[in-house]
Amino acid sequence: MTDRHAGSGLESRGTKTLQDMNYEAPTSVEAAVAALAAADDEAHIFAGGTDLLVQLREEMIRPSLFVDIKRIIETRTITVDDTHVRIGAAVTGAELSEHDAAKALLPGVVEAVELIGSAQVQGRATVGGNLCNASPAADSVPALIAAGAFAQIAGPNGLRVVAVEDLLAGPSRTNLSGNEFVVSLDIPKPTTRSADAYLRFIPRTEMDIAVVGAGAAVTLDADGTCTAARLALGAVAPTARLVPAAATAMIGKKIDDTVLASVAAAARDACNPIDDKRGTVAFRIHVAGVLAIRAVKIAIERAEAK
Amino acid sequence: MNEIKTPRGGSNYQWVGKNTPRPDGVDKVTGRARYGDDMIVPGMLHGKILRSPHAHAKILSIDTSKAEALDGVKAVVTSADIPDHPMAQPPYPPIVNDFHDISRNVMAREKVLYDGHAVAAVAAISEEIARDAIKLIKVEYKVLQHILDPREAAQPDAVVLHEDLFTYGVEPKPTKPSNIFRVMHGERGDLNAGFAEADLVIEREFSSQPVHQGYIEPMACIATTSEDGAVELWTSTQGHFVQRTLLSKLLNMEMAKIRVTASEIGGGFGGKTTVYAEPLAIRLSQKTGRPVRMTMTRSEVFRATGPTVGSKTRIKVGMKKDGTITAGEAEIWYQAGAFKGSPIGRAVDTFFSPYTVANCKAAAYDVCVNRPKVAAYRAPGATMACYPMESVVNELAKELGLDPVEVRLKNAVKEGDESLMGTKHGRIGLVEVLEAVKEHPHYKAPLGDNEGRGFAVGYWLHGGGLSSAAVNLMDDGTLGVATGNPDIGGSRSSMRAMAAEELGVNVELLKPIIADTGSLGFSYLTAGSRTTYATGMAVVNATREVIDKLRALAAKKWDIPVEDVRWDAGQAIATDNYKDIKPLSLKELAGMATSMGGPVAGHSEINASGQGATFCAQLVDVEIDPDTGFTSTKRHTVFQDAGRAISPDYVEGQMQGGAVQGIGWALNEEYIYDDEARLQNTGFLDYRMPVASDVPMIDTVIIEVPNPNHPYGVRGVGEPPLVSAPAAVANAVENAIGQTMSDLPLSPPKILAALHAQAAGDD
Structure with a gap:
């Protein structure tokens, strides 16, 4: 989850040592916001820590303050009401995967979160952390975007709401300001004949980082015509991105092979990947189309089964 | 799954060939076993190494003053603290331990030669301070052009790593320095005539990438120096006696002043056969008078310790319509890394050795490039040569419409045949291995869509050599079995089984241990698949000495000639001439030993010879996802001649482990x-070794064709399964996608590109 440029001994990160680092664990959203407001730019939100502690160990970060948000009830709760599923930002993968209602309503989001790390990591890693770490390859993010998730963001001026696709600014960068944090994710409750799915490609079968990720959500009417659709891709651009052209290709149609070919073409058009140790540009673009089709097909099967 | 075929009708052994709970098992599953980093000594300092960020650069200056001034820093060392040594001179042995190179590998001197090359080291009162201190060391570099590809590095105009390296073994003697240290050749017969005789000749080029051994435990050691100059070293190693030899020569110290204890070891696979941080920990300990512990991070292990070589190969093989291989010619370039010494001899020996090819020639080049100096990896040098040869033999068989196993049987080497490097085979089991493949249901099992089956056979001549053992009888009839070989693959269990078999007592009475370098005669590395063979022989010898002493003790007790006392089933028994003498058990004799002459112990120090070749064949089924190029290994069966499986569970484990490493290497x-x-x-996130869910349960068929030179018929089993595994996996991929693949690893982007190229060609 981290690159190795730290640890080479090339550059010193100032004279700050671990002794200069502070830790706070507020029990309310307001107290967390206040702690952030009082801190300098090197404060970090600490949820599961599965990315953050690795970055600390690799000396990629030397925070002045860790604000642990796990004691704030709103970040630790999953609630389902008539219109939304709300997942607290510090809910872990293991907790989400054992939540029957969430699993039934949002199988794509849950399966995406379950792909993060190992069984041990699942016990710590959080949905909000995976989002805010802002890796272009984060598994939960395309699934959240496809499901239409919004982030509830707390800051000095109270709460604001931002669509997940608009929260991301680039690799390891979000549009959050330094004194804001994500409290929870609100996902519209899927209607009848509406379902989501997430797939990723890795060269192994687990314990890896997505080379390409694809999240899809579809809604069908009684005769099988698509009335709503969202497709999102991960690891093929600086941030996970929504592919509106793929939705356009599906909405108002029965999704047959011709439509799926248009979905794949739209997905490939939306790619702007890099060559790196995890995959090549050509491979990522091609596989984005393959996974887009497969994810849409799974979402359709799930919607039809409802 | 664990099938054992013993052609000579089984054995009547009580402990040899039986699975027993491993003696090191409880401590390992409870976490009590102490590995390299688990040792804590009072007053201990923490060492850290500053490493080069450049692959090739001249060191202009090093300023350590700021680091030395930092609170908590107790010492800093650079190459000035490591003795220099002259270059080794020809004639060179097959493996050159050149202390000129070792000195520069543990600490860069004039130049840094790879990303991660050690430049300086610090000892401080905490790891944090040591980490901060190395950042305060200022190094001025002049960056030089680097080179990685072994064929490019072998060109006359290539940038040269060592101005004082001249290619050895070519005439006339070169006047210009080169990256090629040495070329090794093997040749027999008449190549032109051989190719003329063939009905089909295929020539291809192949490449493979350097791969890591993948041991879980990073290198870790702790060194302590006494006021009288004696050094104690605790380290995770495959050979603490070899460590002592290397350290004594490198640091100009008397061997007796260095006592090395091998920690429990979390894997090695050849990677822990030399010194890295140990000499630095010793020098830091000498400078400070305090114990110094050094543990590498995973990143340091990857950047700065030896993986195996990457390779480029050109190979040409001719076959007749009946399957006879008439001729073979191969050239291979190995990336030695920053210093000479890649396993090229094994390459020459591997290409054609499973087969009685009358006319063949092989050449292997040892080429320096800007990567860490290679170390051994499970059958060093053989895997990269097996893959091209097996690939071409499979292609020839396919083109000629022949069965790949029948082709191997037609050309299989047998007793009396010779390998290209001149090993004359005794009793070997290649034919038995191939027959077992033919009989196995996997061989003819149907394949599904997008699936392919691969087959390959590999040859490995395992090691013998220097080994020592001691068997100590205690008053209550229990025994200690001491050897000098770190237990990596279950050797304690096998040593115990052989000693118990000799004595005719329960294995539970024997406690096997790994003795330190001060306690036993020299023992070469746990490497080369040699331990159960060579050290096993020493254990058998030492046990027999105990038995002889017990027979003598019984003879003394009974007042009869020792020739009239035999040993059987744990007892001294007088011959039939003494009907009224009741046998004395081991326990009874142990109880009377101290009062009747003294303690009973046996020891043995040997140079084991007579080791033989091991053959391992593998059948692999893979399924390819045609849309993503993803390969899934569906079924994998390993067939191997173990000579005699002393501990079948661990032989099976070795075969499975080698197969899994081969899957990773290939894919x-x-x-x-x-x-x-x-x-x-x-790190292991992006260095993609297989995880458990990537591989099927690996089936094993152990074939037992005993080596008559070993008391129990043992052949080395650790390395052979990795020789042929990548070739078999690659062949399975080739058969699944219907085209030859010549560039390992066969990762999804490569397979997908090949499928797309194929589709474009078909249009």
């Missing part, structure tokens, strides 16, 4: 460098 593992030759994947 995904590679060192990825950026344009500046800096390693990009320095």
Whole structure:
């Protein structure tokens, strides 16, 4: 989850040592916001820590303050009401995967979160952390975007709401300001004949980082015509991105092979990947189309089964 | 799943060939076993190494003053603290331990030669301070052009790593320095005549990437120096006696002043056969008078310790319509890394050795490039040569419409045949291995869509050599079995089984231990699949000495000639001439030993010879996802001649482990460098070894064709399964996608590109 440029001994990160680092664990959203407001730019939100502690160990970060948000009830709760599923930002993968209602309503989001790390990591890693770490390859993010998730963001001026696709600014960068944090994710409750799915490609079968990720959500009417659709891709651009052209290709149609070919073409058009140790540009673009089709097909099967 | 075929009708052994709970098992599952980093000594300091960010650069200056001034820093060492040594001179042995190179590998002197090369080391009162201190060391570099590709590095105009390296073994003697240290050749017969005789000749080029051994435990050691100059070293190693030899020569110290204890070891696979941080820990300990512990991070292990070589190969093989291989010619270039010494001899020996090819020639080049100096990896040098040869033999068989196993049987080497490097085979089991493949249901099992089956056979001549053992009888009839070989693959269990078999007592009465270098005669590395063979022989000898002493003790007790006392089933028994003498058990004799002459112990120090070849064949089924190029290994069966499986569970484990490492080598593992030759994947996240869910349960068929030179018929089993595994996996991929693949690893992007190229060609 981290690159190795730290640890080479090339550059010193100032004279700050671990002794200069502070830790706070507020029990309310307001107290967390206040702690952030009082801190300098090197404060970090600490949820599961599965990315953050690795970055600390690799000396990629030397925070002045860790604000642990796990004691704030709103970040630790999953609630389902008539219109939304709300997942607290510090809910872990293991907790989400054992939540029957969430699993039934949002199988794509849950399966995406379950792909993060190992069984041990699942016990710590959080949905909000995976989002805010802002890796272009984060598994939960395309699934959240496809499901239409919004982030509830707390800051000095109270709460604001931002669509997940608009929260991301680039690799390891979000549009959050330094004194804001994500409290929870609100996902519209899927209607009848509406379902989501997430797939990723890795060269192994687990314990890896997505080379390409694809999240899809579809809604069908009684005769099988698509009335709503969202497709999102991960690891093929600086941030996970929504592919509106793929939705356009599906909405108002029965999704047959011709439509799926248009979905794949739209997905490939939306790619702007890099060559790196995890995959090549050509491979990522091609596989984005393959996974887009497969994810849409799974979402359709799930919607039809409802 | 664990099938054992013993052609000579089984054995009547009580402990040899039986699975017993491993003696080191409880401590390992409870976490009590002490590995390299688990040792804590009062007053201990923490050592850290400053490493080069450049792949090739001249060191202009090093300023350590700021680091030395930092609170908590107790010492700093650079190359000035490591003795220099002259270059080794010809004639060279097969493996050159050149202390000129070792000195420069543990600490860069004039130049840094790879990303991660050690430049300085610090000892401080905490790891944090040591980490901060190395950042305060200022090094001025002049960056030089780097080179990684072994064929490019072998060109006359290539940038040269060592101005004082001249290619050895070519005439006339070169006047210009080169990256090629040495060329090794093997040749027999008449190549032109052989190719003329063939009905089909195929010539191809192949490449493979450097791969890591993948041991879980990073290198870790702790060194202590006494006021009288004696050094104690605790380290995770495959050979503490070899460590002592290397350290004594490198640091100009008397051997007796260095006592090395091998920690429990979390894997080695050849990677822990030399010194890295140990000499630095010793020098830091000598400078400070305090114990110094040094533990590498995973990133340091990847950047700065030896993986195996990457390779380029050109190979040409001719076959007749009846399957006879008439001729073979191969050239291979090995990336030695920053210093000479890649396993090229094994390459020459591997290409054609499973087969009685009358006319063949092989050449192997040892080429220096800007990567860490290679270390051994499970059958060093053989795997990269087996893959091209087996690939071409499979292609020839396919083109000629022949069965790949029948082709191997037609050409199989047998007793009396010779390998290309001149090993004359005794009793060997290649034919038995191939027959077992033919009989196995896997061989003819139907394949599904997008599936392919691969087959390959590999040859490995395992090691013998220097080994010592001691068996100590205690008053209550229990025994200690001491050897000098760190237990990596279950050797304690096998040593115990052989000693118990000799004595005719329960294995539970024997406690096997790994003795330190002060306690036993020299023992070469746990490497080369030699331990159960060579050290096992020493254990058998030492046990027999105990038995002889017990027979003598019984003879003394009974007042009869020792020739009239035999040993059977744990007892001294008088011959039939003494009907009224009741046998004395081991326990009874142990109880009377101290009062009747003294303690009873046996020891043995040997140079074991007579080791033989091991053959391992593998059948692999893979399924390819045609849309993504993803390979899934569906079924994998390993067939291997173990001579005699002393501990069948561990033989099976060795076969499975080698197969899994081969799957990784063939499909995904590679060192990825950026344009500046800096390693990009320095952890197991992006260095893609298989995880458990990537592989099927590996089936094993152990074939037992005993080696008559060993008391129990043992052949080395650890390395052979990795020789043929990548070739078999690659062949399965080739058969699944219907085209030859010549560039390992066969990662999804490569397979997908090949499928797309094929589709474009078909249109």
